[in-house]
Each structure stands twice: as C-alpha cells, then as structure tokens.
Amino acid sequence: MQTTFTPQQLADPRVAEAEAILRKCVHCGFCTATCPTYVTLGNELDSPRGRIYLIKDMLENGRPADKEIVTHVDRCLSCLACTTTCPSGVDYMHLVDHARAHIEKTYRRPLIDRLTRSVLAQVLPYPGRFRTALRLARFGRPLAPLLRRVAALAPFAAMLDLAPSRIPAARPAEPIAAEGARRGRVALLTGCAQSVLDPGINATTARLLARLGVEVVQNPAGEGCCGALVHHMGREEDALSAARRNVDAWTREIDAGGLDAIIVTASGCGTTVKDYGHMLRLDPGYAEKAVRISTLAKDVTEYLATLDLPAPAIAPGLTVAYHSACSMQHGQKITREPRTLLKQAGFTVREPREGHLCCGSAGTYNILQPEIAAKLRKRKVANIEATGAAVIATGNIGCMTQIGTGTDMPIVHTVALLDWAYGGPKPAGLPDVAALEMVAAE
Structure with a gap:
C-alpha cells in the first residue's frame, strides 16, 4: 500500500511504525474470509482491509478520529485471525492499537459511551472493586430487559447478563513449594x-x-x-x-x-x-x-509441554470439545500444545467447525458490542454442540464466561482437566463417564 506521510510525521516513531505496517498491505482481501465482523456484517469497512484504509486516511492526514472510523474500529474484536491469514505479514495488532490510542486522544465519545468505558476501566482491573460490582449486579439483573430497549444503555444490560449468579470466594495467592525434587x-x-x-x-x-x-x-x-x-x-x-x-x-x-x-x-x-x-x-x-x-x-x-509428565493417574474417558481462544491461537500462536496435552492425558479431543472465528468475548467486547457478540456466541455454541462432546475446554476466562452463557454444556479451563488426569480432584459439573455410556447404549 502506498503512503504519503511527511518527514515531519515520520519523525514520530509510533507514526513511522504505523506507516511501515500500512506499506505491507497488498489489498489481497484474504483477511475478509476469517474476520468475524465481516463474516457477520458483510461490510467492507468492518473487515481488516477496510479498517486499514480508514486508519491510513486518518493518520496520513493527521486528523482527529470521526464517528465513522470510531464505529468500525470499535467493532474490531482484536481477535487477530487476520494476522494468521495474512500472506504479507501485516502487523494488524499494533496498527489497530495505535489507532485506538489516537481515537482516545482525539475523539470525544457520547456521554453514555464515555461513562461505560470509564466504569469498565475503573472497575474490571481491580479485583476488589469488580467483586463489589458483581454483588450489586445481582440486584440490578431484573432491569436488563428494560436497558436493552435503549441502544445506548445496551452495554449496561450486557454487564448484568454476564454477571454470574454465584461469586466464588476469594482465595489467598500464596507461594507453593514444589513437591519432591524441585524442577x-x-x-x-x-x-x-x-x-x-x-x-x-x-x-x-x-x-x-x-x-x-x-x-x-x-x-x-x-x-x-x-x-x-x-x-x-x-x-x-x-x-x-x-x-x-x-x-x-x-x-x-x-x-x-x-x-x-x-x-x-x-x-x-x-x-x-x-x-x-x-x-x-x-x-x-x-x-x-x-x-x-x-x-x-x-x-x-x-x-x-516442556515438562516430562508422568503417566496419567486416571483414565478420564471423556470427549472434549477444545475451543482455542483467539488470543491463544492467533495472538500467541499456540495451537498444538493444549490439544496434545489433553490427548496425552487420556481425553478424546474434538475440533469444532470454524474454530478460527471468535466467540465474541474479546475482553470487554461482549459488553461494548453486545449485539455482534451475541451473534458470534450463537454461531460458536452451535459449532461446539455439534461435536457431541461431553465438556468444553478452553484457556481463557473471557471465553468461558461468554460461551457458558449460551450453552448447558459444562465448560472448564484446560488446566482443570489436566490436573484431574494427573491426580487432582474431578472438576465440578463434569458428567459421569458411566452415565454417558449408558445414554449412548440406549
């Protein structure tokens, strides 16, 4: 992609980096096939390629963000499926990060949007505040249907919908000594x-x-x-x-x-x-x-995966649908290790269709963009349930929360299944293998 940044603009290392990223894009459009928002909405501006054009125009002209670019950048999940697909190695993650910082500095959002984002930023990163907010959310949950009727208040309804009915007790995070010889x-x-x-x-x-x-x-x-x-x-x-x-x-x-x-x-x-x-x-x-x-x-x-693991302590015998979080498969490029560990531990692992598509969690996305997130969750849950597995495993709490609100299938962290297989307690909520075998026989 050709750019026309001035030498003065390129003196800023952040702009220089953005320009180098933009130049790598060849407009091929491969990213559109794996972008959740483009697949869901069908709008070119809601694809990575479309957003790249908008970001280029904004940065190149040195202008503040406007409502159009904010709308389409806000709809990006940062799932990074586009980076996995891109044959040119476009570093979309850091480009959209730069665009978001530019938006935050140059665009004044509507009052409700500012309030929502401020609440999220001042509550979620702080466990004490977050725990208190969840307790209060239980009393506000009956108001969710009313809030959903007003588009600007939908994020607050989403917060209430996602709040768990039970808040686990806090656990002390203390150092734990190695058992036996320290490895x-x-x-x-x-x-x-x-x-x-x-x-x-x-x-x-x-x-x-x-x-x-x-x-x-x-x-x-x-x-x-x-x-x-x-x-x-x-x-x-x-x-x-x-x-x-x-x-x-x-x-x-x-x-x-x-x-x-x-x-x-x-x-x-x-x-x-x-x-x-x-x-x-x-x-x-x-x-x-x-x-x-x-x-x-x-x-x-x-x-x-780097440790020499012992033989499993039990034969779990469960079929697991493994959901690879976007931040795992696209962000960290970790795809083989979780599946291999589960198989070595004695689980049968099944792959849901469209595993590359986001479930709609994406940090605070399911709160800030509840309608799109709900469509993505419905699609993800349908693909997971179609595997016929007994349990869902994943490595991200956001995915666990998002998917868990759309299905009755138990969903647990991958490490909980591994701990069980190697001598730990059975995770709560998992079905009994013998009961599953009886159902299958019938």
Missing part, C-alpha cells in the same frame, strides 16, 4: 477479572505445578492487572503503567530467586504480557527489562 521455579500471574470470576483456575494450576515439582510464586508485591483491558480501549498510558508495575514486580522476583517462566492462565493476558517488550520499547528505563519479561511469559499449557 523449576515460576511466577503465576494472579490477574484481575479471572481472580474474581474463577479463582480456582490459578489454584488448580499451582497445585498441578507443585505436584510436578515446580515451585510457584504467587502475588509478588506490586503485581496487578496485565493492562489488556485498558490497552484495547485505547487508554495507552494506563496500559503502560500496568506493564511497568508488573515488570518491576517480576524483575524483583527474578533478582531474588530466579524464575524459569511467568505462567499465565488467561490467554488474553498472555498475549499482552508477551507484548510488553513492544509496548515499552520507547521507554529507556524499561525497554530491556520488558523484553526479558516478555521472553519469560508462557501460557500454562506452553510450559507444561
């Missing part, structure tokens, strides 16, 4: 939303790793939200502040006792932490340290 030492990201919605995921991960001989450091001083939620809303400084805080926390832990890896159990967070090196590349005080942290970041399945 490694890792830090486990506590996170924000996941620590409230399902704290059992990290507890299970720590238990499994300790059983395998890995010392687990949890909740080091200063660690907090990875910054993904505000990053995707264009709140660049908030995201960078979160990244710096975590880089400092983990660097202190590395200096104190060494770390073999920083384990992340929410793939959306993993994609962001692995991008810290890029996010902080222009910060001389953090650039080198951030690259070190990004290099150490590993999804839990990515790390488990």
